[in-house]
Amino acid sequence: MNKKADAIIIGAGVIGSSVAFELAKRGYKTLNIDKLPTSGYGSTSNSCAIVRAHYSTWDGVAMAYEGFFYWDDWANYLGVEDERGMIKYMKTGSIMFKLQGEDHSKKSLKLFEEIGVEHEIWDLEKLKERMPIYSHDQYDGTTRPDEDEHFFDKTGKKIEGAVFTPGSGYVSDPQLSSHNLQVAAEEKRRRIFVQQRNY
Structure with a gap:
């Protein structure tokens, strides 16, 4: 052999x-x-x-988006049955917030358009309608709750909306x-x- x-x-x-x-x-x-x-x-x-497409490079977005289709049709993609069972892809969609002053969604949106990633742009009203549980305020910078007494302080800025990708989700x-x-x-x-x- x-x-x-x-x-x-x-x-x-x-x-x-x-x-x-x-x-x-x-x-x-x-x-x-x-x-x-x-x-x-x-x-x-x-x-x-988490299976998502919001990355900062063309290659990252393209490979992640291609992966949506493999995860969604996992058993056929692999062509086998695993004795331990097969994962399930939970297609829930994902949200990327559009923030005042530091909107990182712009770069991803440009790549989504170039590559053809299915997405929806939600204004704040649509976000409130679809996800009423979210606070629409922005908070202070990235810190640990036990290290910064101002962790929960609002900045005065609001989330402006969101980008929703319906093909996103997570693997079981x-x-x-x-x-x-x-x-x-x-x-x-x-x-x-x-x-x-x-x-």
């Missing part, structure tokens, strides 16, 4: 496992090396598993998503994952 790998991938989280799967689909024999006993046990297992179990990818990669190239505890 040939024990040589075409590609060695450091890490077996959601990124390392998805790289292995995509390479295996193209006929490459891959080897993932991870210090933990199985896929997704590192930082992936502590992820919030980030660790399981890595395992699903591992199973799919192994199906393509059989035994490709080897984890080592000490390296």
Whole structure:
């Protein structure tokens, strides 16, 4: 049996496992090396598993938006059944606030337009209608509540609205998503994952 790998991938989280799967689909024999006993046990297992497209670079937005469609059709994308079950993609949409004075949404909106990311621009009235539980005030800078007595002080500025992306959401179990990818990669190239505890 040939024990040589075409590609060695450091890490077996959601990124390392998805790289292995995509390479295996193209006929490459891959080897993932991870210090933990199985896929997704590192930082992936502590992820919030939020799927969003609001990033600051063209590549980041494009790759994230492409991912919406893979997550939404996960079982067909992988083409396997995992004995541990398959993750579920909860398509809830996501909101990026438009802030007075420091509106970071402008850069993302420009990229959304270029790439074709489905989105809605909400003014403050629409935001209040759709999300009445939010405070529409802006608060002081980023600090820890126990370090700054002014943490909850309002700045006097208001949220101006929001950008809503309906295709965003979250993954039900980030660790399981890595395992699903591992199973799919192994199906393509059989035994490709080897984890080592000490390296």
